[in-house]
Amino acid sequence: MKRKRVVIMGAGGRDFHNFNMVYRDNPEYEVVAFTATQIPYQEYRVYPPELAGDLYPNGIPIYPEESLPKLIKEHDVDEVVFSYSDVSHKYVMNRASLINSSGATFKLLGYKETCLKSNKPVISVTAIRTGSGKSPVSRYIAKVLADEGYKVGIIRHPMAYGDLLIRRCMVFNKVDDLDKYDLTIEEKEDIEPHLQRGFTVYIGVDYKDVLKEAEDNSDIILWDGGNNDYPFIEPDINIVVVDPYRWEHIDTYYPGEINVRMADIAIITKVNTAPIKYVEDAISNIKELNPNAEVFRAGIRYKPERMVDLKGKKVVVIEDGPTTTHGDMGFGAAYLYAEEAGAEIIDPKPYAVGSYKEVYRRYKHLKEVIPALGYSKEQMDELTEYLNNIPEVDYILSASPTKISRYLMIQKEIIQIYYELEDIDEKIRNYLLNKLDATLKTRCNPNH
DSSP states (O other): OOOOOEEEEESHHHHHHHHHIITOTTTTTEEEEEOOOOOOOOOOOOOHHHHHOOOTTTTTTEEEEGGHHHHHHHTTEEEEEEEEEEHHHHHHHHHOOOHHTTTTEEOOOOHHOOBBBOOOOOOEEEESSSSSSSSHHHHHHHHHHHTTTOEEEEEOOOOOOOOOOSSSSEEEEEGGGGGGGGHHHHHHHHHHHHHHHHEEEESSSSHHHHHHHTTTTSSEEEOOOOOOOOOSSSOOOOEEEEEEGGGGGHHHHHHHHHHHHOOOOOHHHTTTTOOHHHHHHHHHHHHHOOTTOEEEEEEEEEEEOOOOOOOTTTEEEEEEHHHTTTTTOOOOOOHHHHHHHTTTOOOGGOOOOOOHHHHHOOOOTTTTTTEEESSHHHHHHOOOOOOOOOOOOOOEEOOOOOOOGSSEEEEEEEEEEEEEEEEGGGGHHHHHHHHHHHHHHHHHOTOO
């Protein structure tokens, strides 16, 4: 029987997971290539044979997404599987049209096919868009559980950069463990804050291995999602984080809408800074898609690592990279803190170097901020040069969740801006613990 030829479109995350779950050991299909987009430096690598399995002794090549029509024609491709996140519905259907017009079938894999099952209780935290406040929600949930005496294993959504085989299954117990691997700034941003709070983080490429490692060392699994992707592990309690500034994206971005429709709990963040109408519109949109979801409001509080009078001071603002680039947010926590403190925010764009010039050309929505991009050693060096080139700066305010001063030789004083969830009247905590108690009873007595 002729095997169906498949290309998987991705961005160094869900693409590999979908392959592992559906295609790796499936003799009915031949995956001829992956394509890569969103994240730089991912193409022209090979998904290694040790991960790809016996059907792929030479591994699977990874090409730029722009190569799709050519790949479909050269390999007589039957199906193209869309496997990445944080894109508009229009964007997805534009890709579907391109693929269908090239002769192949466009495919989206479902939740049932791609979710692992755990022998431990699982709480997942996902979002409608990247930058919604998912990370502070995850940190808060982890603390709530730990305060109740549970050992929490945090499984982080993949960022499969660099050497994929080395990254097959990684375990981080302390901040120093970050130096064991050649990690990007983005990877450090999502791991380091959990380590600073004493939690263990599990992340990798093969999530069967990752889940097994976490299950062996945890009472409860906390899925800390990436972008607006849906979970890789079937949750007992499903939490979606909603950004009121982008409430219109609740039902217009893929796969964030899936998260809203599946949610047990919806947390609207940033209510302390967002206009009330945005919050009310978000609630209305959530309820239209998922009337059964329990909806909570929460604030995001900004706190500097040390108090400095910034009034009238000239500052450069660094923000989380994905949030302010493909997440479409023109600003973040450091920008809001600078405004609140009365600082003079310097426009850094005239001093951009290297790939940062292209970043500003591509992401025209950016305010006077620098996205913390560091997907390669070259890009980290560019960020260092960029920051050191900006004249007459009193302070750099950085809301990157990783302390960039650990990796970059910056000649200016950096003030780290932290941001954490504000659970109004502890409503989220109380509801979550009650729901968890009911979940544990159901797991112990599945017939009742």
